[in-house]
Amino acid sequence: MLLILMQAWQPALAVGDGVKYRIAWDATDSRYHVFLQPTSTPLPDESYSGATVTVRVPHLTGADRFAFTDNSIQSVDKTTWTVEEVRAEEDDGSCSSTRECQVDNADFDYLTFIMDIRQLNVFALQSMQEVEAFSFAAASGCLSGVEVMPDDDLFNVMAELNSRNVANFFINKGWRRNANDPMWTSNENHYLGSYGGAVNCSEDPDGSADDDSDGLTNTEEGTLGTDPKKADSDNDGLSDREEVKVTKTDPLKADTDDDGKNDKTEVGSDLSKPLDTDKDTKIDALESSILDADNDGVVNERDAEDGNPNNDSDGDGYGNMEEKVAGTDPLDPASKPSTSTDDDADGLTNTEEGTLGTDPKKADTDGDGEDDGAEVGADINNPKDTDGDEKIDALESSILDADNDGVMNERDAKDGDPNNDSDGDGYGNMEEKVAGTDPLDPASKPSTPPQPTHIAVPTLTQWAQIALALLLGGVAALRVSRANKRDS
Secondary structure (H helix, E strand, C coil): CHHHHHCCCCCCCCCCCEEEEEEEEEECCCEEEEEECCCCCCCCCCCCCEEEEEEEECCHHHHHCCEEECCEEEEECCCCCEEEEEEEECCCCCCCCCCCECCCCCCCEEEEEEEEEEECCCCCCCCCCCEEEEEEEEECCCCCEEECCCCCCHHHHHHHCCCCCCEEEEEEHHHHCCCCCCCCCCCCEEEEEECCCCCCCCCCCCCCCCCCCCCCCCHHHHHHCCCCCCCCCCCCCCCCHHHHHHHCCCCCCCCCCCCCCHHHHHHHCCCCCCCCCCCCCCHHHHCCCCCCCCCCCHHHCCCCCCCCCCCCCCCCCCCCCHHHHHCCCCCCCCCCCCCCCCCCCCCCHHHHHHHCCCCCCCCCCCCCCCCHHHHCCCCCCCCCCCCCCCCCCCCCCCCCCCCCCCCHHHCCCCCCCCCCCCCCCCCCHHHHHHHHCCCCCCCCCCCCCCCCCCCCCHHHHHHHHHHHHHHHHHHHHHHHHHHHHHHH
């Protein structure tokens, strides 16, 4: 902390990467707000404790005197800002200050805010994107002339000469001056200056000023990011207020839906009745005229149900997807699929194939050698489904075996499960394939496995008898052996 605070005495640099400070009065919450604006994105983004913001306020007396409210600082999360006051000495030599009196610039009093940070990237600094650092209240309310202390302020100059810590200061590891030096040191200051000027309370005391007369206050435009000096920030022909309050389009984007037509063109001439081609309550300026969300051949701007491919946009009785497959125009009621045309000569009309899901341009949709008409059968309302898996035969191959279990897809209700038992004989298809039996014939099943040969195991009594016999036999043999020895 001490090392970093010492660096705050260094003067701000005029150029390079770093931050600028701004202070503004907000009438909506009656507070002064202090902002940071980085000139570039620091990498890594690591801001350090010791950042200093010195604000100068006009030195007034009596009821007009700036009165800082104690404990009124609101810091950004993971930071804490504390303040020290240095006021100009009065004519009688007195002053009210938490630090000391100053005689260098009798026109101003000074508030020096010092930051302690607990998360180095808390500000998430991005190039030219302003972020708030802290805010504070004053019992005296808005006072014109409050501003970030300029570098050439006499109090600042004299403070530097006398090694007093009041200079505006900021440091972030990602902006080290010597990019070739792998070792970062804190012997630098990344504060570049202020912007926005001094507070002028007479400009907008209640926050209701509208400089560009577009119907949005300057305060509202500051929040939105639009230009308070320009009624139509994105030059699309609609004022910022019209886009925010009426059409709900993006006031910062001329073509909100990115379809190549600017918002004004898609809204039309009557702002009270913006164009809505498909009557789905989403205006054309918010629906793309080139994207087709449900891929049914009708772009979103003309599809009242752009998440439903079976919607019938032209009301001719045929869904958009059906017409797309048939090659007819889903937006022209006079253009509809033929009820008799059979482009692939498979015995099914294009319309029937659109209903079934087969390909009207391909006689054998599943490529198994049988035309779709033959696989569907005589009753189109009840097409063949040999394995009963709700996938009709015309869409399941009779020559492919997806799970390699010996049963073709068309006859396998679970053509992704080799252990399925298609004939219900208790043996899975793969088991029958390995055994060489027919997995589709319940009478053909693997042989009953041979039973193991029975081996008699002696009981305990029998084991005892065997042991006794062996013992007696051994005794007899021993007697014979001894008799033989005596005889010899």
